[in-house]
Amino acid sequence: MQTIIIGAGIAGLAAAVRLAQAGHTVTVCEANGGPGGKLSQFSLGEYRFDFGPSLFTMPQYVDELFSLAGEDPAEHFRYVRLPDVCHYWWQDGTRFTAPAATDDLARAAAATFGVPAGRVADFMADAARKYELTGRTFLEKSLHRAATWLDWSVAAALLRIPGLDLFRSMHAVHARDLGHPKLIQLFDRFATYNGSNPYKAPGLLSMIPHFEHHFGAYLPEGGMFDISQSLFELAQRLGVHFRFNTRVTEIRRERRCVVGVTTSGGSLPADNVVCNMDVWLAYDKLLPGAKKPARTLRQQKSTSAVIFYWGIRREFPELGLHNIFFSDDYAREFAALEAGELAEDVTVYVNISSKLVKSDAPAGCENWFVMVNAPADTGQDWDEWTRGLRERVLTRLAQQLLAPASSAPAAQDLEALIVEERIVTPPQLEALTGSHQGALYGTSSNNPLAAFLRHPNFSQEISGLYFLGGSVHPGGGVPLCLLSAKITAGLLAARHPPAPRSVA
Ligand code: FAD
Incomplete structure (x- = not known):
């Protein structure tokens, strides 16, 4: 054959x-x-970078x-399980390190955000329930074969759908179940794990954190x-x-x-x-x-991204493997993406594999993969956009990371630490990986x-x-x-x- x-x-x-x-x-x-x-x-000088996925x-x-x-x-094939999954940063100075284990996550969220520990624990239990009821049906079988629909477990999953928030947005579910604005934003972010918009994606997808916190987050050695x-x-x-x-x-x-x-x-x-x-x-x-x-083929594309790969000639002990610097207005940020634009204030993701894979950067240095969600490519002026975005990202990271050393850190202070650089935009993602409009996750x-x-x-x-x-x-x-x-x-x-x- x-x-x-x-x-x-x-x-x-x-x-x-x-x-x-x-x-x-x-x-x-x-x-x-x-x-x-x-x-x-790929490599830039002595720095190695994974091109795309980091989680x-x-x-x-x-x-x-x-x-x-x-x-x-x-x-x-060997890999390590991460004890802490992600470091979250807000512009008002709030910081939160999310432990991997669900119980620890609930306790840490209660301590940082002043919500009852039961609130996050209940939310995560609901995420587990959603996964258990539908995960195997929707993820592990073809939805286009009669045999799938003749399976009793599939019929049972379908009957339960009305109670699984399919027709409410993820954001609405998080607002209902989590209450605190920063916790809502933190869990809304999981919509981006498949390039979606939390204000539109169905609440059933609030099961996504279950993957990370129950099954765990890992990094190959x-x-x-x-x-x-x-x-x-x-x-x-x-x-x-x-x-x-x-x-x-x-x-x-x-x-x-x-x-x-x-x-x-x-x-x-x-x-x-x-x-x-x-x-x-x-x-x-x-x-x-x-x-x-x-x-x-007409279905809406997932988001794309602008990625800055930076070799940094310094270490930042306060950063971990995965770091998120949230925008102040998540709703506006996603409204801009829906309109095919980039918001002025964007959420920035920084992944540093050299935190665990020491050979990925020279001693005393770090390899930063800095990603900002962007709309799929429909002919925007990416060169112009990327210039402005780079400046805003540098300013934002400098303000949060260099402030202890300098009272008014500026983009140039962080820029001075960059010794290697590559930038990838949505059209380049399409050219390099054959992904229509540079979408990261298909539709x-x-x-x-x-x-x-x-x-x-x-x-x-x-x-x-x-x-x-x-x-x-x-x-x-x-x-x-x-x-x-x-x-x-x-x-x-x-x-x-x-x-x-x-x-x-
Ligand atoms: P692709 O990786 O899309 O590869 C398709 C291959 O087909 C390419 O090698 C291409 O060259 C080849 N090809 C195309 N056309 C032809 C042709 N005509 N002839 C021959 N070859 C052809 N996922 C996660 O799970 N975690 C993450 O943290 C994560 N982060 C991401 C960050 C970025 C920046 C990107 C781009 C993606 C991310 N993803 C993440 C998504 C994940 O990378 C993809 O869903 C997954 O890797 C896609 O794999 P694929 O098998 O569909 O093939």
Whole structure:
């Protein structure tokens, strides 16, 4: 069974492992020079940076791939659980370090924000309940197969939906359940974990903190790229053939059946094509003449980002691995994003992997990944915007981080510490990772029906064509991309019952 995977993003790599293990002969065609897609890495001088994802949850979905191949995950892929998840900073000087464990989080929130400890504990219990009732249904199965809907657990989950805040916004749920404005903002931020807007995304998504605080937040020992690299190596051990610098230009079909692909390096035959490329661009570029699922492809994009990668020639002990500097007006910030604009006052995320991976920066220095949520690219003047944004971000961070040493810290004081710099904008995200409009997570979840409106993991028109990754069901983010590979492998197994594989 010849199967071609288009793209070596995290979902493509996971699918390569699963399909090779199921007996397919797998070739991965990747336009870039190496694996990982958004989950890749690069260096600036002596500083190493993960290109995109920085928060790692649900490591069991990676471990599972090694176990499936009969290997011990701990021998090939090691990670640490974080005791504290995130350091939050507000402009009025309030600071809060969120412990990972749910009970500790409730106690710490009570102490900092003066709310009863039971309030956050009850909220987290509700998040757990939402996940338990719907997580497996919406995340681990295809929503586009009759068999899913004939499963009694799915029917039971659907019956409970009215009580799960599907038709109330996340923000409304947080306002109702948490009361304190800073706690509301803190939990509203979880909407950005899939590029959504807390004022529009359904309250059911208030389950997201459960992933971080119950299942835990982690960092691979060598940084996030370890995830891609270890799966790439596993796939190679299973006999998967990788063709890098090979762009697929067409998915070839005959009588509505896949027969192969055309690439920048020639044609390849295939019984199945598994597409890890952004689904919008796949229809636009690879499937000329194919019927497009218009409503699915019209869904609102997730947010994109402007990212500053800075090599900093100093250490900041008050910062942790994950740091958030909140804007004063979250509603205005998201209203601007909805309008395709950037607010004047923005929330700034700073990730510093060298806090744990010492080799990521020279001694006494830090590698800062500084990210600001931005609208998907629709032709804005990113050069102009980025210049102004850089100045505002430097000013904001200088005021919060350099104030003890200087009474009136300015952007230049922090700028003077930058020894290496790279800036990535939404159009560059599209060019580098093939993500339509630079969206970080495919389509947003700003609609209660978003889960049902994502593209299925298979083509309803072309036999042998499958889709996975952040732009299709169940959505963006590393854990969901890994699940999309699992669902797709299951669909392929149903079509071609697996032949047991002998590992040499
Ligand atoms: P992608 O990574 O999108 O890769 C697709 C691959 O296909 C690319 O390598 C591309 O070159 C290749 N390709 C495209 N077209 C072709 C073609 N025609 N021929 C051959 N190859 C092609 N998620 C988290 O879980 N935690 C985070 O903290 C987090 N933060 C993020 C921060 C940023 C800045 C970004 C960009 C994303 C972040 N995400 C995060 C989201 C996460 O990175 C993505 O959801 C996930 O990595 C997408 O994986 P994918 O399998 O869909 O493939």
